[in-house]
Amino acid sequence: MKTILITGCSSGYGLETARLFHAKGWNVVATMRTPQAEIMLAGDRLRVLPLDVTQSASIAQALDLAGPIDVLVNNAGIGLFGAFEATPMGIVREIFETNTFGTMAMTQAVLPQFRARRSGLVINLTSTATMAPFPLVAAYTASKTAIEGFTESLALELADFGVRIKLVEPGYGPSTRFAANGVERMQGLIPDPYMAYAQSVFAAFGAATAVTTETAVAEAVWHAANDPAATLRYPAGDDAIALAQAR
Template identity: 65%
Template sequence: MKTILITGASSGYGLETARHFLSNGWNVVATMRSPREDVLPRSPALRILPLDVTDDKSIAAAIEAAGPIDALVNNAGIGVAGAFEATPMAHIRKVFETNTFGVMAMTQAVIPQMRKRRSGVIVNVTSSATLAPFPLAAAYTASKQAIEGFTGSLALELAPFHVRAKLVEPGYGPTTRFTANTGVNVQDLIPEAYADFARAVFGNLADPAMAGALTTREIDVAEGVWRAVNDTTGTLRFPAGADAVALAQTA
């Protein structure tokens, strides 16, 4: 049985991905900032470990406890939505610490064992916001665009060692990261000058007709990760969700 380590597995895409791989016979190491035993079914193939991707000691402890890792899924992410001019640099740095530097730190920690075994795959979860511009998400998009470029370069760098690097690009859905896990009230980042524009943007997202087109589900992302992990071709990008697929075709 192969082993997959998933970051940010307490909810959303990470949780569904953990369920999907468990049901398909993998050993799953589900990592979370605050471990919860109640979110996943009891299984001898499951381990739940604490992990903060912004903490080097936490990363080292999780990697050691996990043992040999065949697939790493860098899913943990946070977002910040609002007008860029009103977004404090402290919030922007926090987003990059998790979405960009956290991904890089996890990747750097797992490469040596994969390189020595000449086997493994690293899957980085980004966003369809990298496929087409989306307003009021500039900092979030930048953090994910950085990982797009990073992963493309990494795929070439690791190919001689038979280690693969892949991207999964979720569309807009219930756990879309630029409106989730921010720890920031969006309204605090919308100055009066942007108020009408922001109402129109968020109003469109809440409109039932628009919601029907924004069809990305958590299982879509889990299946996208499954395809990426098991792909042995040179395919780099795996859009997940109907809207992401549509954007990828026109990007």
């Protein structure tokens, strides 16, 4: 029976992925900054642990409590909409601390046990913003594009140890809390000169018919975790699949 540790399980993709793997018979370690056991399905193969991926002590404690794992899913992330001109560099750094450095720190922390066992899999969630340019998400896109390059390079250096690393690339997920989770930090990030353009962008997003659901992402993670092929990228969602095919 395999064990998977998933970051960012309080809602959205992380929560749905934890539920799917638990339903499929895996041991699941669902982590989040503020544990909410009540949002998870009950089960003796499920543990909910506190984890802040921006804090090294929190990472060490969570991995110690989790014990040996077979798969790490780096899902924890922060969303951001706004004109880059109006985005303070402090907020840009905050986005990178979670989306980029948090993913790197979690990966680095599990590699010793994976390398010693000569097995293990890391799955990093990025975004279709890395496939095609999207406006008003420049800092967010940069944080996720960094993980694409990180994963591509790391896949090569880990191969000789039997350790694999993969990417799941979700599309636009209007049913997630991407924007809601960042409402406070996004205040004032669309100043008047950008307002008309931003409204047209939001209207286009609202009219999108091909989108990504939490279920589609969870299924893509399941596929990546169980696919023995050397595939690096797994688009998740109808819009993501269409973009990947176009790319």
